[in-house]
Structures are given as C-alpha cells and as structure tokens.
Amino acid sequence: MSLLYKDILTIAENRFTDEQCLTPRLDAELLLCHMLDRDKSFLFIHYGDYLDEDLCERYFKLVDLRASGMPLQYITGKQEFMGLNFTVNENVLIPRQDTETLVETAIKEIETIKSGGKALSGLGGISILDLCTGSGAIAVSMAVHARDKKVKVTATDVSSKALAVAKENAMKNGVGGDIKFFEGDLFSPFKTKKNGEGKKPFDMILSNPPYIASGVLPTLMREVREHEPLLALDGGKDGIDFYIRILREAPAHLKKGGLLLLEIGFDQGAVVSALAEAAGAYAPATVIQDVAGLDRVVRLERI
Numbered sequence: 001m002s003l004l005y006k007d008i009l010t011i012a013e014n015r016f017t018d019e020q021c022l023t024p025r026l027d028a029e030l031l032l033c034h035m036l037d038r039d040k041s042f043l044f045i046h047y048g049d050y051l052d053e054d055l056c057e058r059y060f061k062l063v064d065l066r067a068s069g070m071p072l073q074y075i076t077g078k079q080e081f082m083g084l085n086f087t088v089n090e091n092v093l094i095p096r097q098d099t100e101t102l103v104e105t106a107i108k109e110i111e112t113i114k115s116g117g118k119a120l121s122g123l124g125g126i127s128i129l130d131l132c133t134g135s136g137a138i139a140v141s142m143a144v145h146a147r148d149k150k151v152k153v154t155a156t157d158v159s160s161k162a163l164a165v166a167k168e169n170a171m172k173n174g175v176g177g178d179i180k181f182f183e184g185d186l187f188s189p190f191k192t193k194k195n196g197e198g199k200k201p202f203d204m205i206l207s208n209p210p211y212i213a214s215g216v217l218p219t220l221m222r223e224v225r226e227h228e229p230l231l232a233l234d235g236g237k238d239g240i241d242f243y244i245r246i247l248r249e250a251p252a253h254l255k256k257g258g259l260l261l262l263e264i265g266f267d268q269g270a271v272v273s274a275l276a277e278a279a280g281a282y283a284p285a286t287v288i289q290d291v292a293g294l295d296r297v298v299r300l301e302r303i
Contacts, residue, residue, distance in 0.1 A: 001053055001056065002050045002051060002052050002053050002056065003050065003051055003056050004047075004048060004049065004050055004051070005032075005043060005046050005047050005048070005049055005050075005051055006047050006048065008032070008051055008056060008059060009025075009028045009029060009032065009043070011063075012024075012027075012028035012031065012032075012059070012060075012063045013025045013028045015063055015067050016028060016063075016066065016067060018067075019067045019069075021066065021067075027066055027072050028063075029043060030072060030076065031059070031062050031063065031066060031072065031075065031076070032059060034062075034075070034076040035055070035058060035059055035062060036055075062075060069222040069223050069226050069227065070223070070227055071094060071223045071224075071227055071228070073088050073094045074088065074089060074090055074094075074227060077089065079094050079095050079135075081095035081096075081097075081099070081100065081137045081141065082100055082103055082137070082141040082144075082145065084140065084141060084144060084173050085172065085173070086135055086136070086137055086140070086169050086172075086173075087135070087165060087168050087169055087172060088135055088165070089165060090227055090228070090229065091159065091161035091162050091164075091165055091229060092134045092135040092162050092165045092166075092229065092232070093134050093135065093228055093229065093232045093233070094135075094228065095134075095135055095137035097290075097291070098263070098290055098296055099137065099138065099208050099263055101263075101288065101289075101290040101291070101296045101297055102138065102206060102208060102261055102262075102263045102296070102297050103138055103141045103142060103145070103206075105261055105288055105297050105299065106128070106142060106146075106204060106206055106259075106261055107142070107145055107146055109204065109259055109261075109299075110126055110146050110149050110151065110204075111149070113126060113203075125149075125150035125151055125152045126146075126149060126150070126151050126152065126203045126204065127151075127152045127154070127200075127202045127203045127204070128142055128151050128152065128153045128154065128202060128203065128204045128205075128206065129153075129154045129155070129156070129202040129204070129205045129206070129253070130142070130153065130154070130155040130156070130206050130207065131156055131186055131187075131205065131206070131207035131209065131246065132156070132157060132158075132186075132207055132208060132209045132210070132232070132242070133155035133156060133157045133162070133163070133166050133181075134157060134162050134165075134166065134208075134232055135162070135165050135166055135169055136155060136165065136166025136167070136169040136170055136179070137169070138155075138206055138208060139153050139154075139155035139166065139170070139179050140166070140169050140170050140173050140175055140179065142206070143170070143173075143175035143178045143179050144173055144174070144175055147175070147178070153175075153178060153179045153180070154179070154180045154181075154182065154202070155179055155180070155181050155182070156181070156182045156183070156184055156186070156187075156189055157181075157183065158183070158184060158185045158186075158231070159183075159229070159231060159232075160183055162229075162232075163181050163183055166181060167181055186242075186245060186246065186249060187249050187250075187252070187253050190253055192252060196252055197252050198252050198253035198254075201252075201253050201254055201255045201258070202253060202254055202255065202258060203255055203258050203259070204258060204259045204260075204261070205246075205250055205253065205254055205258070205259070205260045205261070206261050206262075207242075207246060207261075207262055207263070208262075208263035209235070209242035209243065209246060209262070209263075210231070210232055210233050210234050210235040210241075210242055211235040211239050211240070211242065211243070211263075211264060211265050211268065212233045212234060212235050212239055212265070213235060213236070213237065213238055213239035214234055214235075214236060214237055214239075215237070216239070217230065217233060217234060220233075239265065239268065240268070240271060240272070240275065243262065243264075243268075243272050243275055244275060246260075246262065247260075247272075247275050247276055247279045247281075247282075247300075248279060250281075250302075251279075251281040251282075251302055254302045255302070256302055256303070257301065257302065258301070258302045259299065259300065259301055259302075260282070260299075260300040260301075260302065261297055261298070261299055261300075262297065262298045262300070263296060263297055264287075264295060264296065264297065264298055266294040266295055266296070267295070268295070269287040269295035269298065272285070272298045273285035273287060273298060276298065276300050281302055281303065282300040282301060282302060282303060283300070283301040283302075283303050285298050285299065285300050286298070286299040286300075287299075
C-alpha cells in the first residue's frame with residue numbers, strides 16, 4: 001500500500017517514540033533521506049506526495065532495525081565528525097562531538113608550536129600518534145585539518161576490523177597516504193631501544209581510550225550496550241585501566257616537552273590528573289572542558 005510521505009514519517013516517529021528513541025522525528029526523516037539518497041529539502045517538497053508500496057516496505061524494514069535499538073549511524077553507515085564524513089559499522093565506536101574537543105585542542109597546540117611558541121620537531125613535521133584509533137576519526141581529522149602544518153600521523157588499534165574501517169575513512173577523506181596504521185595493543189607495534197626508550201618518539205600522543213567502568217556498561221543506553229563494541233568501551237573495574245597503562249608507557253614514546261592529550265569522562269579529570277602526577281614523568285596536568293562545560297581532555301607535557 002502506498003502512503004503519503006507525511007504519514008509514513010508520522011508512523012515511524014510514533015514507533016520510535018514508543019521505543020524511547022531520543023530523537024524520533026529526526027531519526028524518521030534521516031532514515032527516509034538515507035533510503036532515498038536525498039536531503040531533507042526533498043522531503044519538505046514531497047511532503048504531500050505518495051511513496052510507492054515497494055519503497056514503503058523497504059522503509060519499514062529500516063524502521064524495524066532502528067526500533068530494535070540499532071543506532072541510526074550503523075543503519076546509514078555514516079557519521080559526521082569535525083566537518084568530515086566517516087564510515088561506521090559495529091566494529092567501531094560512533095564518533096561523538098565530545099571527541100572534537102580533543103582534536104580541536106591538538107590543533108591549537110600545533111598552531112602554537114608552529115607559531116614559535118615551542119619547537120618540538122625542529123625543521124621537520126610534527127609527529128602525532130593516535131592510540132585506540134577505532135574509526136580513525138581523530139587521526140583522519142588531524143591529517144585533514146592540520147595538513148598545512150605538515151603533521152605526520154600514525155594510528156594504532158588492537159582490532160584489525162576497526163583498522164579496516166579507519167583505513168577506509170582515510171581514503172574517503174583524501175588522506176589515505178598520509179597516515180601510517182599499525183595493528184597492536186597501545187604501544188606494542190613500536191620498537192624500543194635496549195634502555196626501553198622508543199626508537200622514534202612522537203611529538204604528540206592523542207587517545208580516546210575505553211574509559212567506562214565495567215559495572216556501568218549494563219546501564220548504558222540500549223543503542224550503546226547492545227551494538228557498539230565493548231572492546232572500545234570497557235575501561236576496567238574503575239574505568240581507568242587504560243589511563244594507567246598509557247601514562248606509564250607513553251614517556252618512552254614521547255619526546256621531552258611532547259604532549260599527551262587524553263579524552264576523559266566528565267568525572268575523571270581529578271583521578272587522571274592524580275595518576276599522571278604519580279607517574280612522575282609529566283608537568284602538572286591541565287583539564288580542558290568541552291562545549292557543555294564538562295571536563296573532557298587532560299593535557300600533559302612530558303618533562
């Protein structure tokens with residue numbers, strides 16, 4: 001049976017409302033735009049037109065997926081981040097606006113370095129490492145937005161499936177040849193000298209590691225706990241396992257005066273700062289807030 005655009009959108013909106021989706025109307029519209037490969041202006045123009053039976057059937061199958069809890073981004077296979085388009089699937093976390101604070105902070109630091117505020121790499125480009133790269137959102141965004149700063153970006157992830165997505169996103173955004181990808185657990189892909197120091201230390205290390213406490217995972221939204229990869233969420237009993245490891249291992253792979261920027265949960269600023277102080281390799285931490293005024297990034301300088 002054919003239905004009017006406005007009616008099929010209302011049916012989907014009501015279904016999503018019943019299933020407690022956060023943005024039922026927006027989800028209904030974006031799903032239809034995705035299926036038709038059109039933008040929202042097309043829906044507005046055709047609001048009173050009929051959608052044929054085959055397309056209605058296809059649309060309601062997508063509605064069923066969304067109503068079951070599958071994130072909209074996994075259905076459409078895409079997510080915007082830092083003004084760029086990224087491919088996403090259930091092998092990677094969906095990039096979120098919170099993480100843009102980390103990228104924006106890194107770009108500002110590079111601008112300071114390049115303007116003469118501090119010299120880390122001398123005449124060469126600034127070397128950046130993105131740990132736990134996932135979809136590659138951080139690495140790709142840095143390679144694109146700091147391209148004129150001659151950055152050299154490296155990214156690692158323990159998941160081969162996540163790295164495949166990250167490589168696809170690098171190609172998609174025109175920086176496929178500008179990022180070196182390595183599979184491995186944190187710093188494991190990088191060689192060290194006999195004294196334990198990394199053979200090629202970086203100027204800057206960025207990471208959005210897993211930081212959700214294991215006991216909190218069952219309380220997360222259904223979309224997250226049932227569909228996003230737990231490997232990229234579970235930060236251990238207290239949510240700080242990866243911070244402890246990164247803070248301990250990073251100095252061997254970070255130049256003196258180099259920067260370590262870590263995304264954190266809104267309530268982790270104090271504990272991560274204390275962990276960094278205990279590590280004894282960093283100057284006092286600076287905690288940076290996101291657009292909502294919540295603690296989001298810990299900035300550390302290696303001494």
